Amino acid sequence: MHEMSLVQGLLVQLGELAGEHGKEKVITVTMEIGPLSGVVIDSFEFAFDALAGESVLTRDAKLIVESPPPLYRCCGCGKEIRADRRPHSCPLCKETLITTEGSDDLLLLRVEME
């Protein structure tokens, strides 16, 4: 449910950006939500639909979410592996201890406004 408060923060930021650039309407908002960000994309979209409708600026805004698969790193040899699921073992050195690298971003990438 923290998706609600995150979306509230996003809407404040969109208001500031619109003010800075002298724009009145947000057309698209593109976010990157990393798979390990702790944010549920469905909940984020739901919160956006619910809250964006409350202001003229964002009423018709479309939310685009990019979510690249997580990046894994072998604890043995350091090889980086981009995959949807945790690999059982490292393809190079067969190490089974594999950790994740970043993949927890929660970024406002760009906004299209008019």
Next chain:
Amino acid sequence: MCDACGCDLKPEESHDAKVIEVHQSLLAANTAMAAKNRAHIEAMGAVAINMISSPGSGKTTLLEKTIEALGDSLRIGVIEGDIETERDAERIRAKGVPVIQLTTGGACHLDAAQIHKGLHLLAREDGGDRLDILFIENVGNLVCPATFDLGEHHRMVMVSVPEGPDKPAKYPKAFHSSQLFVISKTDLLPYFDFSVDAAKAEALQLNPAIEVMDLSATSGEGFGQWLDHVRDLCSRG
């Protein structure tokens, strides 16, 4: 002339759509406030621990026992986060240390702005402005608190034996972002199908650097290593 609608604006000031590249974290404001909190806590002479777990894993009980054991040798302060009620703060106040309760009014996590307010409230309590260690008991929830840096120096995640050993895999962010994983209520191990080794292995898979300990606040088993850990954090701070 503007191509879109034929009005007489010049193209560079057209009301055409404009794409603004932002590339900023939604958490930027929280992260900035957390950095201020960290400096504030250090100025108080303290290190802060953010305690994250599901409701009822035993956070407040662990704090009560810790204050009983270390309250004479360390200056301990507590910020309690709860959705409603003052109950946990009352339990801590009864142990004689400075404590304040933050009620989030429905929000499922504490954020850095709330802690900032909390630090100022705590400073008004007797002894609340000079501490060796500040415990922040987050709202009982394994999901949302993990996303918000509060300005702590150390983050711990706790799972009690009745909750089962599969929590790391189900709530990766909490384990990924913590330095310590405490398995609590080990006095209940005979009654539950809980493998301490399996839980440890799952947590290490997510976060190879995480330290793991298991303890029971009721029987006192494993408590010594927890107290050593707390003393060690204070001396590092």
